[in-house]
Amino acid sequence: MSAIAANPAPRRSPFWRAVISGTGIVALIYVLLYALYAFWQPDALSVYTFTDLVNNSTPLALAAAGETLVVISRGFDLSVAGVVSLTNVLMAVYPLDGPGGALVSLLMCCAIGAVVGMINGILVARLGLQTIAATLGTMIVCQGLALVILDAPGGMVADFVTYTLTDTLFGVVPIAGLFLVAAIVLWLAFRRTNTGIGLYAIGADEQSARFSGVAVSGVRITAFVGAGILYGVAGFMLSAQTATGNPTAGTPFLMLTFAAVALGGTPLSGGRGSLVGSILGAGTLMLLQKVLFSGGVSSFYTGIFQGFVLVLAIVFGNTVARLLRKDDAR
């Protein structure tokens, strides 16, 4: 009976664990796709093309990063579509120029996301609403607000934001990428806090987490607020890309964030996963568009391919996980 205790599952090095995790799989897919891209499009390896790709991917990657926080805590957050629309519209209707203006705009976007996240968190953790119901409500309210502020596509995002944030640092580092790096660094720190560990705990089993002393409501609210802030930054970066406002700008994000999260190896059942995987997942979805385009496939087919890659990646990930479990059980 104590054989299992005496001979615990084989330990793997952190590197090997990362490779076989969902993050490793999506990273592999990304590299393969990029190779294909370079094959069809010789300038794929140029700084210009790479910067363009990072710029295109950043808004979705940040939104998917935020969604990951909620998904790990075993929840769904639909408010991403609302927050992105609302912040985009505000950026276009009230442009603030110069570096100071950009900073104020960024803080405003974060604040809006934080307030929406706080409302989501309170509705779920304190009033006991289901996550989908609560965030569906806040999504619709935010989209409504966006329409009130700007009833048709238009407006102008401040020039400083549009130019600087799509540029490169020292001619090589895409500035948008720095936002992703910042999100990853903050995430790696966060997952080593009590709240970060609590996030995984409540996602696996809320009752056990409570019995283990985790402050369940507090962790849940933190997850929603963190997610909201990331959606705010996503809206900010989207505005820098499009340079204009659109009250329905966030709508495509709704499904694509979940696709990016799932592609990144975070199961929608909670308790596992990584924000880094989701960022790579978002990158993969955007890269796929480029690859198909450079391969001469009509953009109408993009959705079909994205769906296939998503399902294949999840099936592949599950298969690897099952094989490993068999390995451990032996």
Added chain:
Amino acid sequence: MSTDETRLAVRIAKIAKSYGPTVALDSVSIDLRPGEVHALLGENGAGKSTLVKILSGVVKPDSGSMSILGSPYTPHGIVDARTQGVATAFQELSLLPNLSIAENLMLPKMPRGMLGLASHRSAMAAAGRILSDYGLAHFDPDTPVGVLSLSDCQRLEIVRAFTHAAKLLILDEPTAALADVEWLFELVRRQKTLQTAILYISHRLGEVRTLCSRATILRNGRSIGTVELSGASDENIFEMMVGRSARETINALPKTGEAAPVALGVKGLSGGILSDVSFDVRQGEIVGIAALEGQGQRDLFRTLIGLAKARGGSVEIDGVRAQISSPGAALHFGNGLAYLPEDRKSEGILAGLTTASNMVLPIISRVGRSGIVWPAGERRAARETAAVVDLQERYLHFKIDELSGGNQQKALLARVIMTGARTLLLFDPTRGVDVGTKQSIYEAIRKFAADGGSVLFYSSELPELVHLAHRCIVLYGGRIFAEYQGDAIDEQTIVGALIGHARGAKTGVAA
């Protein structure tokens, strides 16, 4: 009085707790001395788990008081309880499978390293110290808990409680999954010397006698009394657990013919934790299954009705060899087999539909005319059976979730009877229903048997087995441990058999 109180580690006085109309604890008083291992005994549903939750700070009592070393103890949460020196190893284990052993031991606060972030290295070191301190040095603190065996998880749950329990340690069924009991006993003895009071909850009387000096018995949410274990025989204790008058209210059961044909024949059935179970249920016979939680009764019923796969063995219904793949298929072998599920909410009722619709569901094709089910026809069919289970007619057009639990259960029993199956499987048919409803359900079951039907039922309440069953089978560790017939079905005997004490039978079946 005051000197007496300060000598006590923990005083629990007149604690009461109700959930809506259900009284979980009526009045419970227990005194624990420092360094005492005190047993808490009682049947399923006596209120033990509620008391554990109150002491652990998970649930607040409605009234009553608790004190530790003379000062009042009113925890507002599990962390608060821990800081006051009270910790619990929960029966249903509260570990997180996706976190490492170290993280589980440290929750909710990790040791900090650089930059105030959780330090992997010091968490490993601290967990390693705890593990080796409690004789589990061979555990790697970095292992995810999800890969551990159930027995190892239980050890971890126990160790975690020990590390936080300075004044009161609560062990709720700590040996349910434990392979090595001596390991726990050693730890308990060591903790005693630190003057920690230990509340020990177990169904295994042998263990209780080894470890504990005194025991408090709970029955129906009341503490019946505290006894010195050295001066109390097993029979005394069982009698206190069950209540003296239980046997007196028995109704005479009509005899069944020994020679009646076999309605349900089970041979060598295995599946889940069930192994090699064989028995017959004859026509007109009511057979009761008695078992503590998790002894295979669930596997037995689910395997019989086709919700779980059998590993081996055979089932015959009215002499017809039955390969049952689903509850729907079970109706078509012999004269049919129908099942009343355990959890009325999730497996029984269809909340949005009327009571009548819920009742006629299995025979919907017979009620309908030319493929359409008319409400009038539905109600007519339901009305006939409603009378059998004593369900008032006016409830038939109500949505079933508007009915009380007792009436829902009557409707579900009616549904099972309406299927026309002559053999019924009833899993805890009176769980959570009031006394009046119980009588109606008993009547319906007896009448069904008197008309030649056969019933196999599991009950978590012993008096019910005594009242209702012609024959009673005790399951223990997935096997048939004992079997009693007619007048031999006696609560005290069964209580003994439930925990592996049977007259003339070997104890300690594959624990």
